[in-house]
Amino acid sequence: MYGYTGNLLRVNLTSGEIKVEKLDEKELRKYMGCTGYAAKLLYQEMPAGVDPLAPEAKVVFATGAVTGTLCPSGGSYEVCYKSPLTGTWNEARSGGAFGPKLKYAGFDFLVVEGKAEEPVYLLIKDGRAEIKPAKHLWGLNVEETTDAIINELDDPEVSVAAIGQAGENGVLYAALINDRGRAAGRGGIGAVLGSKNLKAVVANGSGGIKVARPKEFAEVIDKAEQWLKNYPFAAIPEMGTVGLLSGNNAMGMLPTRNFQTGFFENADKVAGEVVNRKYQIKRRACYGCSFGCGRYTAVSGGKFATPPMEGPEYETADMLGPICGVDDIEAIIRGNFLCNVYGLDTISTGISIGFAMECYERGLLTDRDTDGIPLRWGDAEAVVKLVEKIAHREGIGDLLALGVKRMAEKLGPRAEDAAIHVKGLELPAHEPRVESKALAVQYAVSPRGACHMHPNWPSTWDFQVDCGMKDLGIPWPPTGGMQDESPVKGVAYRYVALQGEISEILGACIFHSWGSEGSCLTPQLYAEIMKALTGWDVTAEELVTAAERSWNLKRCFNAREGFDRKDDRLPKRISEPIPDGPSAGARVENLDRMLDAYYEAMGWDRSTGLPTAGKLKELGLEFAVG
Amino acid sequence: MSKVLVVDPSKCTGCHRCEMWCSLTKYGEINPSRSNVYVIRREPAVDVPVVCVQCGLCVDVCPVEALKRNGKTDAVVVDAESCTGCGTCVKVCPYGVLRIDEETDTAAKCDLCGGSPACAGHCPHGAIRYEDAGKAAARRREQWATAIAIKIS
Helix, strand or coil: CCCCEEEEEEEEECCCCCEECCCHHHHHHCCCCCHHHHHHHHHHCCCCCCCCCCCCEEEEECCCCCCCCCCCCCEEEEEEECCCCCCCEEEEEEECCCCHHHHCCCCCCEEEECCCCEEEEEEEEECEEEECCCCCCCCHHHHHHHHHHHHHHHCCCCCCCCCCCCHHHCCCCEEEEECEEEECCCCHHHHHHHHHHHEEEEEEEEEEEEECHHHHHHHHHHHHHHCCCCCCCCCHHHHHHHHHHHHHHCCCCCCCCCEECCCCCCHCCCCHHHHHHHHHHEEECHHHHHHCCEEEEEECCCCCCCCEECCCCCCHHHHHCCCHHHCCCHHHHHHHHHHHHEEECCCHHHHHHHHHHHHHCCCCCCCCCCCCCCCCCCHHHHHHHHHHHHHCCCCCCCHHHCHHHHHHHHHHHCCCCCEEECCCCCCCCCCCCCCCCCHHHHHHHHHCCCCCEEEEHHHHHHCCCCCHHHHHCCCCCCCCCCCCCHHHHHHHHHHHHHHHHHHHEEEEEEEEECCCCCCCCCCHHHHHHHHHHCCCCCHHHHHCCCCCHHHHHHHHHHHHCCCCHHHHHHHHHHHCCCCCCCCCCCCCCHHHHHHHHHHHHEEEECCCEECCHHHHHHCCCHCCCC | CCCEEEEEEHCCCCCCHHHHHHHHHHCEECHHHHHHCCCEEEECCCEEECCCCCCCHHHHCCCCCCEECCCCCCCEECCCCCCCCCCCCHHHHHEEEEEEEECCEECCCCCCHHHHCCCHHHHCCCCCCEHHHHHHHHHHHHHHHHHCEHHHH
């Protein structure tokens, strides 16, 4: 097989059984791979209602055809699982070297089942796997674990994906961190692996990826590299994603003080410019990425001194900063470092703290609940202290470790208004009231809850970028502007979502797919890349159909868990106007109308919001009917 | 004067694309472990492309004269037909940029792609360049001097 390794590794931690399964080429092509194929695996192998933290829960580490190849966005892998935070399908993407190295080790997928009796780690190398003892690693943070494993194996080239104390302690939004600073962040994969006593997965290999038509492949990659010289979002790698902060604030769409507003008065103190000027050591890229949006930073002294590490990204800078009213960039970098070493999702961590601060301000939490720490907006030291407490589930940290949905359930109905989540997943740092109304739909319908990543950041369409979908039927040019809530948005969002889902099923990073012909990786260009790589006669239309298959199957996974239209809701605050700043007055008014149009465009039942039997049959998903 | 490969680690992001291009060009597959350019990525913040400087020490030790200098590019090139894969060249290389290719069982090293090296041609950040030898020498002097200078800060 070309492009793929053709192998799936299945490890049962209960029995210790390790199996290598050959993948069926036809079936692989139907889903393309990565999250699409993982959706099929989890839908068929994991019955509804499984407790995500029980041994019966399965986890799929998924790579795609372009992972580890020269495709300029091919540094990604995704961990697919049922989230303990939301109870829904989850896909947590990460870059770094882990995905490519899993493929060089000989596997497209790793399925983890069961629960080890004692802590273990998994070593995957050159077509083989070994379950190794990790009792001596339990209790260590991600960095210590990574160092210890590299020393033990005497191999600095291995890629280590590890959980920290947060995952061991079952923090419901604990992350998996690979290569020290890259996070499969959202939804609590760290807690799932912790529940399985799996401390780390380690991959390396000398197997290559076979290319069907090497000459053609070199030519199309060369073309992709040329196109990306015109990438319209080139400012992102130049400044790192944290560079977005100033601009977003100027437009009044920087979520601030737990989404109470979209403008932070001290944004210039925590902006990307400051990070780049004062704290950056160098730029760094994920494996195989020509973009290089990663920053490597350190704080050399003071009370928030931090050793060199990756970050902070835009999301983190907002979540540990303005979301908590914090204007101290050194505290943000320190908080980011702690989240990385303890293995915490910075987004859910930040909002959980912001939510606690708002509850404290309203008197719903008092000094007695907070171990005597006054949770006042802007208290940088309190934020850093809370990150520690959350990771160890110590005192107030035990409550915060549950995420805002469960915290609100405990704190009572008055707290509900301040709980900023969709399906239990805390909102990321893009303000859906301002940025674009297509983003509001995205948050509402995304299978894993409020999400800026999977499958796309639909605002790009509103920014007048066609993402190569013009030829495939996207309504173009966008009408009505970013604030338009008319039904046409729903129709457009179908296309935008499917375009984004293409990167999900190919194992590509989200960046590089925004632009138009000649400036980004359009579905047409991805099809050309796939053609040369796999030897299959792939077309853009085939990619769109496979994307739709994947998107529908994830919906079906959630439907089995009881999720439907009633759960495609936004936090109450999002329907209320932003009170001040440059975007004062913006709100989401007509979510239901947009949902109606979107469901209709998707071929889903309007009242339930679920794929119809006809739609599923059309996509060859008969097994998901019912 | 011919050209040489020159690296600037400060520009390297550790993306490993040069290794992928090398293996694609040489073997038609993507496999960093079959690359003749090496990216060392370590923590904290070490990203260094290591390339063959074509010094020719390997030429002198080869017992079967399988390594020869190409007259056009000045690159030291392996003649796979005569190479026995004994590995003497690997032992002597001061930079560790020679290896025995596991599939062909012969020595493998950078041959500058016959005068248009794929690594330099595709490095997204200009960390590897194929430059005029005189200009490259000046750059190397600069790097060497900076590296050994007493740092005042």
